[in-house]
């Protein structure tokens with residue numbers, strides 16, 4: 001058993017395929033170089049203490065309460081645990097802990113006096129960059145280590161990803177599973193019909209500027225809005241979604257073949273046109289795209305739209321500082337990061 005363990009996992013952006021993925025088409029997402037870090041250390045105070053720095057929140061469960069949660073007569077089938085906790089527990093963070101307590105009846109809590117778990121993240125929360133998935137993946141990894149009493153390897157990632165997905169259900173109801181998959185495996189992930197279709201890395205050194213509109217994102221609302229448009233104009237939207245599916249293929253091909261950035265920029269601009277047609281843009285997001293275009297960058301919404309972030313991909317810094325300044329002057333928050341960082345990993349153990 002470790003004295004202290006440090007686990008980290010990345011956030012994500014969707015490069016292409018948001019919304020269309022809800023209709024069974026492909027989506028391409030990628031990890032970004034922003035991570036959540038979880039540090040767990042054994043203590044002797046008989047408490048399980050979870051300190052969430054970004055939320056300014058601490059959750060404490062006494063060891064004896066831990067034991068009594070475990071002895072409640074609930075099946076250890078994950079969906080049964082989720083249904084039970086959704087009825088009896090309002091706090092999603094507490095649910096995320098209780099889920100693991102109930103999931104693994106063999107976990108030897110009696111051997112653990114106390115545990116302090118500190119979570120801090122570079123990923124802005126609720127901006128569509130997968131902060132909840134990254135938290136869920138770190139927590140799932142910690143409980144994997146506690147349950148198996150060993151470090152995890154590549155072949156354990158499937159279990160870690162599956163359990164992270166269950167935690168995501170507390171935060172998102174019925175998520176696609178894309179975010180936790182990117183957080184677990186890192187790099188580029190193509191997702192289709194609820195499953196990972198392909199994972200790959202790219203040698204192309206691409207940078208991305210994420211531009212936060214600072215308008216809270218409204219995933220559920222935007223998904224509903226697209227659904228009602230779809231019901232009114234099904235044939236048109238079917239055709240649009242099929243085009244997005246082809247764009248994802250082109251994107252994947254460009255990344256694998258290290259095509260020129262010009263080609264990728266075209267794909268980004270076409271994708272944004274289609275997202276605009278889905279009516280998920282708004283004045284602020286349009287304004288971000290226009291500012292980027294003014295400085296020669298192609299930009300698109302990433303995620304659900306209606307708020308949240310846009311992205312622009314680049315391989316050179318020409319006019320980047322001017323662009324950042326202009327975005328900031330217009331009350332947007334730009335930050336640079338790299339595409340395709342590693343998935344969940346143990347950074348330190350002793």
Ligand SMILES: Nc1ncnc2c1ncn2[C@@H]1O[C@H](COP(=O)(O)OP(=O)(O)OP(=O)(O)O)[C@@H](O)[C@H]1O
Pocket residue numbers: 036052053054055092093119120121124125126127128129130131132133135171172179219303
């Ligand atoms: N660093 C963190 N520490 C603890 N909890 C977190 C952290 N980040 C996210 N969460 C949990 O996830 C919730 C935010 O989830 P939300 O879906 O709104 O944002 P997101 O995951 O950034 O967005 P998206 O899933 O669209 O990418 C928070 O309210 C909190 O409960």
Ligand SMILES: C[C@@](O)(CCO)CC(=O)[O-]
Pocket residue numbers: 014017018019020021022128175176219223302303304
């Ligand atoms: C809009 C959407 O496609 C992406 C939200 O980040 C919704 C989803 O996939 O669940």
